[in-house]
Amino acid sequence: MVTAWFYADSDADPREPHQYEPNREVSLDELARLGVLHWTFDPDTELDKVNELAAQRKYVSRDEVNIARDTLPNYDEKLKTFFTEHIHDDEEIRYILAGSGYFDVRDEQDRWVRINTKKGDMIILPAGSYHRFILDTNNYLKAMRLFKEDPKWTPINRSEETDKHERRVEYLEALKKAAAPAAAAVGKRASPESDAADAAPAETADLPAAKKLKDEAAAPAAGAADAQSEPATATAAE
Numbered sequence: 289m290v291t292a293w294f295y296a297d298s299d300a301d302p303r304e305p306h307q308y309e310p311n312r313e314v315s316l317d318e319l320a321r322l323g324v325l326h327w328t329f330d331p332d333t334e335l336d337k338v339n340e341l342a343a344q345r346k347y348v349s350r351d352e353v354n355i356a357r358d359t360l361p362n363y364d365e366k367l368k369t370f371f372t373e374h375i376h377d378d379e380e381i382r383y384i385l386a387g388s389g390y391f392d393v394r395d396e397q398d399r400w401v402r403i404n405t406k407k408g409d410m411i412i413l414p415a416g417s418y419h420r421f422i423l424d425t426n427n428y429l430k431a432m433r434l435f436k437e438d439p440k441w442t443p444i445n446r447s448e449e450t451d452k453h454e455r456r457v458e459y460l461e462a463l464k465k466a467a468a469p470a471a472a473a474v475g476k477r478a479s480p481e482s483d484a485a486d487a488a489p490a491e492t493a494d495l496p497a498a499k500k501l502k503d504e505a506a507a508p509a510a511g512a513a514d515a516q517s518e519p520a521t522a523t524a525a526e
């Protein structure tokens with residue numbers, strides 16, 4: 289099961305946890321509100337559930353990436369790319385087959401939320417969300433990457449231009465929509481005569497199925513040993 293916290297900026301190695309003292313934990317509900325979905329499936333016994341989810345979300349292809357100095361070509365360069373803040377046109381889905389690592393996502397106040405993933409965790413970052421990836425100090429992660437098209441992975445690095453990217457704008461709109469019902473409820477309590485903006489139901493709308501999270505979060509925790517599983521296709525470096 290993933291855990292998350294606000295990232296404390298410092299000059300320390302980004303592979304370190306970067307927690308505040310005391311740690312400022314970010315709840316799973318908060319992750320859901322940001323549109324981040326996650327599940328836990330045991331790679332040794334529950335690959336059918338991964339396949340089911342991939343079919344539901346129309347992921348037709350997949351590959352595996354083995355991120356370690358002796359397995360990933362251009363390791364240092366790749367890690368720099370992974371850790372450069374970016375968005376994608378589509379959601380990013382990763383299933384951790386072995387090892388561990390950190391996905392950092394921005395919240396709407398532009399704070400980094402660090403998500404700790406390990407073997408068995410599946411995570412989906414919504415299209416248009418600024419994020420980055422880094423190994424932790426174990427320096428190893430093997431992940432399945434799933435795609436809606438042939439394997440491709442195109443980061444669009446953060447810039448003023450990217451801030452205006454269609455997917456980015458859509459993502460921010462979805463965040464606002466998700467926040468609106470709560471804000472309306474608070475407003476109503478504060479001034480009962482106002483009926484501002486309470487018509488819409490609590491649509492988690494385009495934040496991909498944030499509501500599903502609660503059901504899925506109950507998925508059995510990853511357990512067990514270390515045997516490797518091997519889904520479909522080959523290793524591609526990117």
Ligand SMILES: [Fe+2]
Binds near residue numbers: 374376380419420
């Ligand atoms: Fe990415």
